[in-house]
Amino acid sequence: MFSTAARALASRSLPRAPSILPPSRSMLTVSRLSPSVAELTLDKAPANTLSLEMALAFSAAVSEIEADPSVTALLLRSSSTKIFSAGLDISEMSGPEPARLADFWRAIQGTYLSLYSSRLATVACIEGHAPAGGCLLSLMADYRIMTGGGPRIGLNETALGIAAPYWLKDMFVETVGRRNAELALLKGTLFTGEEALAVGLVDEVLPLEEVYPRAKEEVLKLARIPAKGRAETKRLLRGAAVDELLAGREADVAWFTEFVLEEGTQKGIKAYLDSLKKK
Numbered sequence: 035m036f037s038t039a040a041r042a043l044a045s046r047s048l049p050r051a052p053s054i055l056p057p058s059r060s061m062l063t064v065s066r067l068s069p070s071v072a073e074l075t076l077d078k079a080p081a082n083t084l085s086l087e088m089a090l091a092f093s094a095a096v097s098e099i100e101a102d103p104s105v106t107a108l109l110l111r112s113s114s115t116k117i118f119s120a121g122l123d124i125s126e127m128s129g130p131e132p133a134r135l136a137d138f139w140r141a142i143q144g145t146y147l148s149l150y151s152s153r154l155a156t157v158a159c160i161e162g163h164a165p166a167g168g169c170l171l172s173l174m175a176d177y178r179i180m181t182g183g184g185p186r187i188g189l190n191e192t193a194l195g196i197a198a199p200y201w202l203k204d205m206f207v208e209t210v211g212r213r214n215a216e217l218a219l220l221k222g223t224l225f226t227g228e229e230a231l232a233v234g235l236v237d238e239v240l241p242l243e244e245v246y247p248r249a250k251e252e253v254l255k256l257a258r259i260p261a262k263g264r265a266e267t268k269r270l271l272r273g274a275a276v277d278e279l280l281a282g283r284e285a286d287v288a289w290f291t292e293f294v295l296e297e298g299t300q301k302g303i304k305a306y307l308d309s310l311k312k313k
């Protein structure tokens with residue numbers, strides 16, 4: 035839906051080095067809910083983390099779905115009802131090879147560029163936990179429906195000693211408003227579904243068994259909204275943010291790689307990864 039030039043720039047900047055594995059579809063499944071509605075299921079056990087391959091497979095799948103003119107809407111969900119996505123795959127950032135780390139970040143940018151700028155109506159069905167990058171993935175959709183009670187969602191980066199980049203942070207601010215965002219980001223708050231609803235981070239909260247049926251109902255409804263008007267409205271709402279990242283893409287890669295490769299960050303990442311594994 036964004037300009038052809040912007041699209042071309044986005045795809046040209048995706049990793050093409052021969053060392054990168056081709057996008058694997060085994061981590062994702064794509065199916066149809068109706069002739070005009072696709073369903074994209076994250077299926078990478080145990081936590082649907084975004085590794086380089088997962089991020090590449092994700093954007094390739096979104097682009098392929100979008101390339102079919104008969105599709106007008108997309109439902110994003112997880113094959114696990116416990117974890118929607120645990121965010122970035124931290125092992126990608128622990129003792130990384132610098133060239134792969136840069137490709138990893140370009141691929142994460144690619145997930146944002148593909149989904150946030152999509153012409154499709156998009157609904158995230160968040161049945162399980164969605165911390166950090168998992169929350170960000172859901173923010174790239176147009177509508178979020180989450181399970182109440184148990185699972186948590188939010189940007190806990192600060193609590194991990196890191197900061198979300200401006201283009202991801204901006205989606206959060208746009209969604210929950212400046213003050214709610216400041217309070218949540220500075221504390222690294224992970225919200226229950228009910229708390230997330232109260233700040234506008236999700237749009238509906240339901241018992242687990244009702245989340246997927248309701249998400250299907252909503253995406254089928256959104257699919258009937260005239261596609262051209264919706265796509266243009268999304269472009270007007272999100273185009274400037276997307277164009278800003280496209281213009282500063284490599285500077286953002288440099289920021290990320292420098293930050294991650296610093297000795298202190300590496301110590302923190304290793305300690306966090308070890309704590310996750312020892313749990």
Ligand SMILES: CCCCC/C=C\C/C=C\C/C=C/C(=O)SCCNC(=O)CCNC(=O)[C@H](O)C(C)(C)COP(=O)(O)OP(=O)(O)OC[C@H]1O[C@@H](n2cnc3c(N)ncnc32)[C@H](O)[C@@H]1OP(=O)(O)O
Nearest residue numbers: 080081120121122123124163165166167196197198310311
């Ligand atoms: C960390 C430095 C990054 C520097 C980046 C700088 C800038 C970028 C900024 C922002 C963008 C986004 C960033 C991120 O997304 S960072 C990732 C943050 N994610 C988390 O903190 C979530 C961590 N996971 C959990 O809290 C829990 O797993 C869960 C989601 C609540 C689920 O709990 P549950 O008990 O059900 O499962 P387990 O904890 O047993 O996990 C199962 C299995 O998965 C492994 N795992 C979980 N999350 C990750 C992960 N993010 N990366 C890699 N591996 C992960 C976990 O270790 C278990 O593995 P095992 O081998 O023991 O089975």
